[in-house]
Amino acid sequence: MNVVDTTLEMVGWNSFFSDQVSAFEAVQCRPVRVMAVHRGKIAVLGEGEPLSVTPYIAGASPSDDHPTVGDWLLIDRATAEPLRVLTRKNLFKRRAPVDRQRDQMIAANIDTVFIVASCNQDFSVARLERYLVLAREARVSPVVVLTKTDLAANPSDYAAAVRAIEPGLRVEMVDGRDAVDAVRLASYCGLGQTVALLGSSGVGKSTLVNTLLGSENIATQAIRAGDDTGRHTTTVREMHRLAYGGWLLDTPGMRELQLSDASGGIAEVFDDFILTAERCRFADCRHGSEPDCAVQTAIANGILTDDRFSRWQRLAREDIVTPVYPRRRR
Numbered sequence: 001m002n003v004v005d006t007t008l009e010m011v012g013w014n015s016f017f018s019d020q021v022s023a024f025e026a027v028q029c030r031p032v033r034v035m036a037v038h039r040g041k042i043a044v045l046g047e048g049e050p051l052s053v054t055p056y057i058a059g060a061s062p063s064d065d066h067p068t069v070g071d072w073l074l075i076d077r078a079t080a081e082p083l084r085v086l087t088r089k090n091l092f093k094r095r096a097p098v099d100r101q102r103d104q105m106i107a108a109n110i111d112t113v114f115i116v117a118s119c120n121q122d123f124s125v126a127r128l129e130r131y132l133v134l135a136r137e138a139r140v141s142p143v144v145v146l147t148k149t150d151l152a153a154n155p156s157d158y159a160a161a162v163r164a165i166e167p168g169l170r171v172e173m174v175d176g177r178d179a180v181d182a183v184r185l186a187s188y189c190g191l192g193q194t195v196a197l198l199g200s201s202g203v204g205k206s207t208l209v210n211t212l213l214g215s216e217n218i219a220t221q222a223i224r225a226g227d228d229t230g231r232h233t234t235t236v237r238e239m240h241r242l243a244y245g246g247w248l249l250d251t252p253g254m255r256e257l258q259l260s261d262a263s264g265g266i267a268e269v270f271d272d273f274i275l276t277a278e279r280c281r282f283a284d285c286r287h288g289s290e291p292d293c294a295v296q297t298a299i300a301n302g303i304l305t306d307d308r309f310s311r312w313q314r315l316a317r318e319d320i321v322t323p324v325y326p327r328r329r330r
């Protein structure tokens with residue numbers, strides 16, 4: 001496929017975005033997707049050829065949305081000047097290390113996040129829960145990808161442990177080095193789909209990325225070529241075309257995501273605990289030795305488990321910004 005023939009659908013355009021464009025805007029502007037963010041320039045792709053445009057939106061205040069990789073932008077048909085960022089389907093962000101009041105945007109409009117874990121001694125349910133919290137917080141649908149299945153005697157034991165975290169959680173098992181095996185992930189990586197990866201060091205993310213990208217990566221090369229800052233600029237964030245027609249959003253920021261970037265997500269992953277805690281006698285119950293603690297009762301009755309309780313407590317403690325304990329009583 002040649003990038004010159006690119007249609008909006010190939011880049012991920014759908015009714016969620018087209019519904020946001022007024023008839024007036026449709027005449028004046030055209031939509032493009034942010035493929036890469038460089039210093040002072042962004043590479044965008046819409047119908048036709050890639051372009052390099054300024055990331056600055058005239059009249060935008062610091063608190064307004066600024067383009068990040070994966071975003072859809074409306075640009076002026078005549079001048080290519082960006083006019084506004086369309087409302088995002090979802091967003092990965094983190095608290096900026098220096099100015100903790102300001103969020104740093106990492107990646108927008110992702111259809112699926114692969115939470116990568118390996119079938120060996122590095123496998124940890126606690127860590128997977130952490131990543132699930134991040135995915136929930138960003139409102140991106142997660143798929144756990146178990147790599148290194150070739151090294152495990154019983155890879156299905158790992159899959160069973162993952163499924164036990166949450167009913168209905170999707171799990172795929174691959175040898176990340178094997179393109180034939182990776183076909184299992186094809187349905188998430190089809191035309192116009194955007195995927196991202198999360199996972200700790202050494203689990204096989206880069207290996208999987210290379211397998212999914214295939215040998216040729218025409219679109220990325222073309223985007224670079226169309227970018228007048230040239231090939232050797234430091235690319236901060238970038239989308240890569242996948243062999244199956246989708247896009248991989250791979251950014252250093254994604255790899256550094258911390259749990260402190262999640263808060264609401266904890267409530268979703270541990271909703272059984274949150275719901276039970278609503279029946280504790282005290283609204284600020286810490287579920288220790290307080291009388292009539294519904295959580296301790298549920299653990300004693302085998303409805304909730306002790307180790308999930310510890311993981312929930314640990315995650316809640318680390319999440320220093322938003323307490324997950326229910327604060328109000330109806």
Ligand SMILES: Nc1nc2c(ncn2[C@@H]2O[C@H](COP(=O)(O)OP(=O)(O)OP(=O)(O)O)[C@@H](O)[C@H]2O)c(=O)[nH]1
Pocket residue numbers: 147148149150151174175176177199200201202203204205206207208255
């Ligand atoms: N046997 C086997 N080895 C694998 C598989 N996936 C990755 N590896 C190997 O595991 C090692 C680590 O893989 P990487 O892809 O570099 O891991 P990563 O998650 O990108 O690590 P970071 O770059 O540190 O984040 C490499 O030696 C890979 O060849 C797999 O499915 N099976």
Ligand SMILES: [Zn+2]
Pocket residue numbers: 277280281285286287288290292293294295296
């Ligand atoms: Zn309690």
